[in-house]
Amino acid sequence: MPVPETRASGPGPVGKVVAEDPSPMAELTLPNPPPPSILQRAATGFGLLALLVSALFGGNVAGMRERFLGSETPEARPAAVSRGGETTPPDGAPATEAPRQSVLRSQPWWQSVTTLEGTGSMTAPAFAINADAVQWRVKWTCQSGRLLVSAPEQRRPAVDAACPGSDIGYGIQKGKVILQITATGPWQIQVDQSVDVPLFEPPLPAMSAPGARPVLTGSLYRIDQVGTGTVTVYRLPDGSHAVRLDDFFVTANSDLELQFSPLEAPRTTKQVTDNDRSPSIATLDVTTGSLNFRLPAHVDPTQFRSFVIWCEVANSAYSAATLRPA
Amino acid sequence: MTAPVVAAPASPKPHVTLRGEEIPVVLPSRRDPRFKLSAVVITLHILGQTLLDWKVSIAQILITMLLCGVIEFVITFRGQRIIAWPASGILTGSSVALILRASGTRHGDWWSLRGIQWFILAGLISLLAKHLIRPTGKHLFNPSNIGIVWCLLVIGPNHVFAQYLWWGPSRIGQALAFAVIIGGAIWILRAVRMIPMAVSFLVTFAVLTGIFALAGHSFIAIWHVGEISGLEYWVNLAFSPEVLVFVFFMISDPQTAPKPPLGRVVYGAATASVAAALIYFQTTEFGIKVAILSSLTVVCALVPFIEAWCRRRQLAPVELSESRGPTSPARLKPLVVALRRPAVIAALIVAVAAPIDTMALANNNQVVLIERGEVGKANAQ
Numbered sequence: 001m002p003v004p005e006t007r008a009s010g011p012g013p014v015g016k017v018v019a020e021d022p023s024p025m026a027e028l029t030l031p032n033p034p035p036p037s038i039l040q041r042a043a044t045g046f047g048l049l050a051l052l053v054s055a056l057f058g059g060n061v062a063g064m065r066e067r068f069l070g071s072e073t074p075e076a077r078p079a080a081v082s083r084g085g086e087t088t089p090p091d092g093a094p095a096t097e098a099p100r101q102s103v104l105r106s107q108p109w110w111q112s113v114t115t116l117e118g119t120g121s122m123t124a125p126a127f128a129i130n131a132d133a134v135q136w137r138v139k140w141t142c143q144s145g146r147l148l149v150s151a152p153e154q155r156r157p158a159v160d161a162a163c164p165g166s167d168i169g170y171g172i173q174k175g176k177v178i179l180q181i182t183a184t185g186p187w188q189i190q191v192d193q194s195v196d197v198p199l200f201e202p203p204l205p206a207m208s209a210p211g212a213r214p215v216l217t218g219s220l221y222r223i224d225q226v227g228t229g230t231v232t233v234y235r236l237p238d239g240s241h242a243v244r245l246d247d248f249f250v251t252a253n254s255d256l257e258l259q260f261s262p263l264e265a266p267r268t269t270k271q272v273t274d275n276d277r278s279p280s281i282a283t284l285d286v287t288t289g290s291l292n293f294r295l296p297a298h299v300d301p302t303q304f305r306s307f308v309i310w311c312e313v314a315n316s317a318y319s320a321a322t323l324r325p326a
Numbered sequence: 327m328t329a330p331v332v333a334a335p336a337s338p339k340p341h342v343t344l345r346g347e348e349i350p351v352v353l354p355s356r357r358d359p360r361f362k363l364s365a366v367v368i369t370l371h372i373l374g375q376t377l378l379d380w381k382v383s384i385a386q387i388l389i390t391m392l393l394c395g396v397i398e399f400v401i402t403f404r405g406q407r408i409i410a411w412p413a414s415g416i417l418t419g420s421s422v423a424l425i426l427r428a429s430g431t432r433h434g435d436w437w438s439l440r441g442i443q444w445f446i447l448a449g450l451i452s453l454l455a456k457h458l459i460r461p462t463g464k465h466l467f468n469p470s471n472i473g474i475v476w477c478l479l480v481i482g483p484n485h486v487f488a489q490y491l492w493w494g495p496s497r498i499g500q501a502l503a504f505a506v507i508i509g510g511a512i513w514i515l516r517a518v519r520m521i522p523m524a525v526s527f528l529v530t531f532a533v534l535t536g537i538f539a540l541a542g543h544s545f546i547a548i549w550h551v552g553e554i555s556g557l558e559y560w561v562n563l564a565f566s567p568e569v570l571v572f573v574f575f576m577i578s579d580p581q582t583a584p585k586p587p588l589g590r591v592v593y594g595a596a597t598a599s600v601a602a603a604l605i606y607f608q609t610t611e612f613g614i615k616v617a618i619l620s621s622l623t624v625v626c627a628l629v630p631f632i633e634a635w636c637r638r639r640q641l642a643p644v645e646l647s648e649s650r651g652p653t654s655p656a657r658l659k660p661l662v663v664a665l666r667r668p669a670v671i672a673a674l675i676v677a678v679a680a681p682i683d684t685m686a687l688a689n690n691n692q693v694v695l696i697e698r699g700e701v702g703k704a705n706a707q
Binding site: 051052054069070251 | 458476479480481482484485551552553668671672675676678679682683686690692695698
């Protein structure tokens with residue numbers, strides 16, 4: 001802040017040198033300072049060392065600032081490798097390295113945990129819910145009588161309904177969960193957990209099968225929201241098409257849709273809406289990772305020039321990628 | 327040491343007797359132009375607390391002002407045996423609190439002490455730099471500027487940040503803030519003959535950031551959905567109230583700015599150019615704010631050279647050729663002697679580290695995550 005120049009009647013500036021020599025060095029070399037004591041020398045040396053260390057600290061050299069002062073960034077977590085609860089790739093998929101660690105979060109998505117079925121009352125086999133899962137759900141169906149599904153540490157039952165019927169019940173207990181089922185007839189339960197970790201699916205086996213080939217590729221750029229990663233459109237051996245998103249991230253929101261656009265490089269939502277688009281080819285439940293989507297038979301991607309991530313709720317083009325021959 | 331830079335008290339001079347020693351007392355004077363500046367800063371603080379939703383508490387502001395005032399008072403007393411109203415220290419404290427923010431502080435938590443240690447550190451660094459880094463016999467760096475820059479770079483974006491470039495949400499608050507800033511600028515800058523410097527900065531900065539906007543530069547900010555680019559990029563930089571406060575009330579400090587009028591114009595343009603050069607690499611609001619503040623740190627270190635250049639221009643050609651003389655080891659001796667002085671070494675470290683550390687922010691993914699709001703409920707800003 002400016003300290004305006006005023007004249008004080010008290011003692012004037014101390015040590016001020018009015019140099020006649022125009023060289024800046026004339027000001028930097030004060031005349032005959034008294035020799036410093038050992039203590040002053042030590043303090044000066046320590047001060048300079050502290051200044052130097054803080055300069056390195058400020059540059060976050062080797063991440064030292066975050067190591068010492070902590071980080072607001074969430075700790076990296078193992079990403080999911082499938083839509084099931086497995087931590088290893090499903091059978092048939094090419095072997096990959098250990099699950100990736102990522103600090104990025106996806107829109108919460110449902111990852112299947114287990115399927116239970118039986119007739120009458122029973123204590124179901126235990127299953128595990130991730131410690132950082134948002135919640136879990138049971139998608140149930142039953143044929144006759146009544147179905148009561150409860151978790152021991154949950155005050156209200158997840159399901160308490162008359163049969164026949166089907167619906168969804170929810171729970172929030174984490175870790176090992178053992179459901180108590182009270183029923184008079186046959187029933188089936190699918191347990192899913194809501195997680196926000198990225199999903200890194202391996203490519204579809206059909207993408208590397210003989211006769212399969214990438215036909216279009218592009219890199220995502222942002223329109224209204226952040227979008228990064230690469231898009232590759234494959235022609236599969238059976239003549240159908242599939243899209244693979246690699247190292248993908250888009251700003252999280254529910255019900256984002258994947259579409260194709262005839263524009264080469266749409267830059268605004270208006271440009272996207274002013275031109276015909278393909279119907280939605282898939283709804284994004286996971287918003288970061290590497291994902292595969294099979295295209296509906298009636299969508300020919302080669303008729304379009306760009307790929308768009310569209311938010312129907314906000315009527316907004318989040319991100320797009322210009323598609324070029326692969 | 328430049329303190330006490332206050333107006334002369336009326337005769338007879340007041341004093342107190344302490345253990346038989348008569349100690350002069352320098353009381354605040356209404357003629358002291360620092361009161362104008364304090365009035366502007368305090369008005370902005372009031373607007374920030376009432377209409378502008380600033381994430382700084384009254385306790386943070388008062389403690390920083392008090393700490394800086396007490397330190398300045400003690401240093402002045404020990405060094406000059408006078409009891410002086412610590413106007414400079416209080417002003418430094420209020421300036422630190424005007425710009426610095428501790429992560430997690432919410433607007434309306436009037437007495438929150440969250441992150442108070444960062445305010446105290448910034449105040450301490452400001453005054454340490456003022457009283458210890460004096461390579462030309464007076465302080466080289468703007469005290470509040472170096473304290474804030476040190477805190478933003480060393481403590482980092484997880485714990486501190488600078489007041490947003492955009493001030494809101496109240497339109498009335500924005501209008502009042504602009505009125506106070508521009509009115510205050512005219513009121514203060516005329517008195518210290520800094521208007522040409524401010525114009526020089528603003529024009530250079532507006533042109534350079536305008537070029538960046540046309541070239542497609544953008545940045546992300548926690549308060550904005552999506553990237554800020556194009557006209558919005560330019561307006562948010564060139565006409566940000568934060569930048570205006572920086573120009574009118576920080577870089578215009580006559581104690582650290584060059585004395586010659588031409589030097590001041592060069593100083594303004596140089597600060598804007600360094601700021602733009604550092605902004606060029608930044609994609610986040612945090613990085614841009616640090617770049618703007620760091621530019622002053624860098625250019626303050628160049629002020630002795632700007633002043634020397636101005637003096638050279640004033641010399642007659644004959645005198646100039648005589649003063650230059652042949653290059654010889656003898657002429658380099660002052661440079662070697664100067665480089666052995668701790669204050670010069672410290673100034674050199676600060677002047678080199680500030681831009682390098684600022685540029686390192688451009689590659690910091692954590693800043694990007696924070697500005698995108700992707701670090702969840704613990705979001706730093």
